[in-house]
Every structure is written in structure tokens, then in C-alpha cells.
Amino acid sequence: MAPGRPGAAGRAFSTTLRTHVRRAAGREPNPLGRRSDAQRSRLVVALTVALLLSFALTLLAALAALRVGQREARYEGQHRHRVTATTVAAAVADRTGSRSGVGGFHAQAMWQFPAGVRGSGPVAVASAAPAGTEIRIWVDDHGRRVSAPRPGTEIATTAVLTGTGTMTLLSGAAFAAYRLGKRRIDRGTAAAWAQEWEGVEPEWSGRPRRRPEFGDQ
Template sequence: MGSGESRVVRLWRRLHVGRNPLARPGDRWEARLLVSFILLALCAIPVAASWGSDVYAERMATLEREAGTKHQTTAVLLADAPVGTSTTELRNVEVPARWYTPDGAPRVGDVSTYRGMAQGTEIAVWVDDAGDLTSPPATPAGAITDGVSVGVSAWLAVVGLCGLVYAGFRALLARARSVYWEREWERVEREWTRR
């Protein structure tokens, strides 16, 4: 019998104690708890998927709202960006730049760009309806990532909680079995010493 088959057989014996006369009450409770947790983990899949789907729908609704209020435009740097002293400081320098609002009015302000960019370089920026700089809109890929992350995280939280409770129950059961064995050995030792 292969190791894969022996694992399946061991799992089956753990899940289904049956009418085995050697099975202790604790074995039966452990099997019931394990079956209950497996069923709970399976039932949690559609709930977690629904939650992830709700998050995805919310992100897509946000994306649709932002699609009409955020516009990409080109900003022209009005000065040279400072040169960085290390390779870790490549971005996040503020440099004056000029861009145009959606209605065509010029605006001037500081934009975040890479170090060492020359004056006159064009960079893409996002503006709102008033022409103020804003963050880029959400993307469909980001909505998918958020939905999947929330769904998987919720399911893993349920499975992790079930696993912790099951491990705690097994630890308590092992302690109870150990105490039982000690009492039995003490009883057997007393009987052996009487003879």
C-alpha cells in the first residue's frame, strides 16, 4: 500500500470510528469535531466567495464613479528634478510643472516625479474635474485582486480558526488520556504489589 493510500486510510479511520470496540469516547468526539470542521470549511466557501464578490462589485462601482471624474493629462516639468544620491531615492521628488484642466485652462503646481528628470519632460498625471491633481482611478485588475483577496482571506480565517480549535481540543484530549493512563498504571501497580 502506497503512502498516499495509507494517508487516506488513516484519515478515514480518524473520521469514521464506527463500532470499533477499541475506540474511546474521546476518539468519537474527536472524529465528530473533525467532520464538523470539514463541513464548516466547505460551507464557508460560498460565504467567502459571496463576500469577495461584494467587494469586487463595490470596487467596480467606485471605478465607474471615478471614470467620469478623473482625467489623465500631460504635465510639463518647469524645472530640473534634483539628482538622487542613491539608487533607493529614485522617485517622490516634487517639481513644479504645468498641465491643463479638462476645460483647457492652464494650471501650475508641484508634481511627483523621478529624480534627475530634465526641464520640459512630459509626464502623465491624473486630475479631477476642477483640474487639481488626484490619484489614479481604480482599475478592474485591482478590483479583481481585492475581491479575490478578501474571499480567500475570509475562508482561510475560518479554516485557521477551525484548525486552532481542533488542535486545542486534541491537546486537551491528549492531556486527559495521559492522566487516565497514569491512573490506570497506578491501579495496576497497586494490584501487582499485593500479589
């Protein structure tokens, strides 16, 4: 069987949605239409609107996260500087809980930034790095060790994750409300059908109607 064309699927969805809109507004020329049908159509229309709003809010949340990340990246680019540090001792293995960073080994090093200001501290090095090894590090405007500025890929990933989380939360809430409303409509429809059948069934089966007894509501 040949796969359906996307255009045909889109037209079918549009037609179905228009039908639900007309039915929800009470404009469907169907003499067999029931109140529950209109209620279900209103529920479908409400779900569609909620999903569209969720998508719009998802885009806004992702763009906001992207702008914040880009602004922070620009600030970090202006106030974080890469300088050369020189080790003053041989490399030693990190201990548990060491603050020297990743790499497995560290060494005491010295650097100069800003001009005329010396800084010192442990830096991550290779296992066999001798004293006098030059290591590139990042420092702030005052010469304190800082992490490297965030790359653009990390900022984009954060924005995508923010949008995904927002869409998951909002669409999940919309579908939960839809299922709750549909269950309520189905219960009402089943109860109305049972009541109608109780009045019609004796005519079909020839069974005599049950006469109300004393104490029946």
C-alpha cells in the same frame, strides 16, 4: 514507488470522514470503541465543517472586495479625466517631502479642464524637461489633480489578498480550537488510563494493592 493517484486519495479521505461521522454519531459497530474515540471524531467533523465554512466565507469576502473595487473603478473612470498639461518653467529637483509626486523632478505646469477653466500646479517630469513640455495628467471633474484610476490587476490583487487573509484568519482559528480540544481530550484519556491501570496493574504484576490510608480521598 509510484505516486498515489488523486482519485484514490480522495476516496480514502471520504472513507475516513464517513468513519468519523458514524463514530461521532455513535453508530460505529465497534465494541472496543471508547468515549474518547467518539470525542476525537466529533472534533474532526467539527474541524471539517469549520474549514468548509471558512472556504465559503473566503469566497464571499474575495467577491465582495472585487465588486467594491470594480464599482470604485467604474466611478473613477467616469469622474477622472486625462488631459494635457504644459510646463511653464524648466524642471527642478524634488525636495524632501515634496508633494509633486514621483519621478525625481517636477515643473510648474498649466492645463485647461473643464472647458474655460484653467488649472496649475507641479507635475512630475524628466530631469531635462524644458518649459513648454507637454505632460499627460489625470484630473477630476473640477480640474484638480488626482491619481490615475486603479487598474484591473490592482483590484484583482486586492480581492485575492482579502480572500487569503480571511482564509488564514478563519482556518487558523479553527485549527487552534481543534488543537485545544484534542489536548483536552488527550489529558482526559491519559487520566482515565492511569486510573484504570492503577486498578489492573496489581493483578498483572502480583504486587499487593495499596490499602487506602486515613485521610485519603
